[in-house]
Amino acid sequence: MSSNRDIDALIEMMAKLPGLGPRSARRAVLHMIRKRGLLLTPLAELMQTVAASARECLNCGNIGTGDICDICASEARANGLLCVVEDVADLWAMERSGVFKGRYHVLGGTLSALASVGPEDLRIPRLLDRVKTEGITEVILALNATVDGQTTAHYIADQLEGTVALSSLAQGVPIGGELDYLDDGTITAALNARKRF
């Protein structure tokens, strides 16, 4: 393609990233080569750093560096609120809105009869444990407004009923919508108007 083996390999690997295809991978690689000092070299170094240090937080499932992520490690975030999300991308979306000051729990998916995903396949046992041990006063179920997301929310609500206040994101989450696609304002509105579960 480019007449060079390494450049071709780089294009091929870039094309595997979500959102990039072969053509955009070619343009991205050409752009990076032209800006190698500003872009290609620093990007390679950052990727090395992240590859060496990034890992799942043992407590919440967020991706950070070290065994415990910065949010779990921060005493300031221990305000009794625990926000349950399906995926790390959803946690990042919540953080961008900047309005939530508590901690998170990343399930790593949703319950699914079809795909045989049960509570033990997600971080649900760990969630129940955290609610008991971390002085949680309210669990916010910020799951996607999909069938599986809502099934999972109801399952968790059943498990926690009577032990803690439960709420879910309310206003603004569109039917069938996914958190990671929402703008920050919508997330803020949904969080502020959260309703009792």
Next chain:
Amino acid sequence: MSSNRDIDALIEMMAKLPGLGPRSARRAVLHMIRKRGLLLTPLAELMQTVAASARECLNCGNIGTGDICDICASEARANGLLCVVEDVADLWAMERSGVFKGRYHVLGGTLSALASVGPEDLRIPRLLDRVKTEGITEVILALNATVDGQTTAHYIADQLEGTVALSSLAQGVPIGGELDYLDDGTITAALNARKRF
């Protein structure tokens, strides 16, 4: 955003690549972290390799490794045909069609009165030199079908008139279209049906 400084820096830099925005950069970074052994680490290593070795061929302007690119270094490509393109992305597009077996000359742009780009700002002097010294029998002007592309083709044709056969890509290049956007079949057809300039 992600609650981690290095991951945020990586997302921010990925978002600068053409074709990626903040959201697709976030998804790409999350995907890479999850596949760090298969994707993030090899990608970082390939980027380091390419950053250290990629450079412009002193002869033709292609991007390769070393002072002279593989195409210029290959005796098999010295068949008397020289294909003139605006940009390295156009050379890559020609190579993907697999039908051209000669060599290339990358101008690095087009003449433009508006942007004050003259022949000395492109690789035109080097082109005239190569035609004399590399035993070129035919120059194929594979410039984009834009006003500046065609102005540049006419300028080069005037300079070379009477010294070598001249042709241009014919059938298939749409008006106002750019080579790098065409499919391989169209490029093949345009090359096979090339007409005398």
